[in-house]
Amino acid sequence: MVDKEWFKEWFDSHYYHLLYQSRDEKEAHQFIQRLIGRFALKKGLKIIDIACGKGRHSKFISTLGFDVTGIDLSAESITYAQKDENKNLHFARHDMREVFRPNYFDVALNLFTSFGxxxxxxxxxxxxxxxxxxxVRQGHLVIDFLNVKKVIKTLPVKEQKTIENITFNIEKFLANGYITKEIAFDDEGRAFHFTEYVKNIQLHQFQEYLNLSGLEIIHTFGxxxxxxxxxxTSDRLILICKKN
Ligand SMILES: C[S@@+](CC[C@H](N)C(=O)[O-])C[C@H]1O[C@@H](n2cnc3c(N)ncnc32)[C@H](O)[C@@H]1O
Structure with missing residues (x-):
């Protein structure tokens, strides 16, 4: 069973940001630029970045001439992101299970495994x-998720990462339909333990959720x-969907 609402505490903690600090920003920027080019997105479009974290994608997209709103459940991340707000870049603490602003955005993004x-x-x-x-009608949703089939083949995995004198002991395995990541470490004499869960959601399951919501998959990238x-063989499952 999943620890209910585990994501509230872990993603809001300093340790989560420490563990994932070396994300590839260049790759993230190039991905955004490719998407904008491929779909010829016009400057000025309204974009919502759902589960934006500290806003790394939102901030970059706003520099390209779009009007961007990032939402996330983590108060810590949103407070950090808000330092860079301007007239085309906004952030709000919001739960993605609730509508933020109905029939308003041209594009919605859900990036870097922010689902499941x-x-x-x-x-x-x-x-x-x-x-x-x-x-809005005819608006587009982009979901960037894991290719769970490929990830599951590599499990179970055990690894150790030392960052700023903290040694994270990580175990990743499949349990009860979730890719489960146990993260254990000591800091300042205290033992910590967090668990991340990402549900084994495959393309056909996304198709069902999307169809129920009036969305149609128009492209599937890997x-x-x-x-x-x-x-x-694909590392990612990237869905481009259109609201009918
Ligand atoms: C893997 S991180 C990715 C963050 C960001 N998209 C990025 O690429 O840096 C997942 C994010 O989902 C957020 N999140 C988890 N549950 C949420 C919810 N119910 N509503 C909104 N955001 C949520 C977390 O706070 C975290 O910032």
């Missing part, structure tokens, strides 16, 4: 419905270079 955290199917459906409801998705 919930305990129930109802919550998954609710979150996708809220993503759809944020969009990596940040926008190569086609192949369930055996």
């Amino acid at each position: 955290y919930f305990e129930s199917e109802e919550e998954n459906k609710k979150a996708i419905q809220a993503m759809a409801d944020n969009l 990596d940040y270079h926008l190569n086609s998705f192949d369930e055996t």
